[in-house]
Amino acid sequence: MSAPTANARRIRLLVLDVDGILSNGLLIYGNQGEEMKTFHTEDGLGIKLLQRSGIEVAIITGRESAIVARRASELGIERLIQGREDKLHALRELVAELEVELHEVAYMGDDLPDLAAIAKVGLGMTVASANPFVKEHALWCSQRSAGRGAVREAAEFILQAQGKLDDIRQRYLSGEPG
Template sequence: MDDAVREKARGVKMLLLDVDGVLTDGTFVPGSAAGDETKRFHSRDGIGLVLARKAGIKLGLISGRSSRIVEARAHELSIPFVRLGVSDKLEALHEALSQESLSLPDIAYMGDDLPDLVVLSRVGLSATVADAPLEVRSRVDYVTQARGGHGAVRELIELILMSQERLEELVQGYLR
């Protein structure tokens, strides 16, 4: 990791995430006629989000798709800022900034595809997953080694927490 990325990560106060292709692998398995679908979330990402919350980093999800499963996962992980089914991710970003009294350099955002570029191009720390399209990977500060839905969020959170010199103290909490 280069010094510029480390410096940007040091200032992160809120982590916003796209869902499909970031917290999940991006595949959809249709369910019932009621519109239910199946998504797979990686447990390491969940632990990473818990670590971020314990470190005082605010969390949020911004997705173009609505999903009861995502709502349930966000509730389970105590993610307070959840905007699903949004057509304007930039508007959702500005809503998060206003709600939390933050500015763009305070925000890290991880997205994986073209609709995320409008947010990725504005935040303090932009990140994407290893399997994102080249058009996205070439425009962000950090590309994870992990693919979407396979621990990429945890990887970004550990980068942020290491840059803020908080990771080891949080790990120590699991040894007590």
């Protein structure tokens, strides 16, 4: 069993960055100054599958955005930390609050502000489109790019390692996804 798979078996919390993970990282502004982001529905389902399997999902992002708050609410993500560039410190506060150990956490980020958190958790994860230096230090890297189903791929990796993915797929096949 590979180290990423062994570590994924212990995961109780997945923490996600937003720009460059849940979104493609592009910042789009309208003429009225409004911000727009795109999110992939496959990532949303992956998050819900984790939650239904008893794995909590949280977001730590350096920017503040009403769009992110809306998406987190839609997905039932209760732990949303915005406006924090000190992501490792924010992560430590979060795990203390949730009474989770760092080795039970997967953190998925794509750039230098995520690097310390990626290095300290049990399963440091990134995306195919991540900064090359971050990719060197992550334990697991998706084949998909940010905002294009990479979070779903990470969710399925964790669920597969924990022996839960086949049962989930069978429930969907039988028409009972809940």
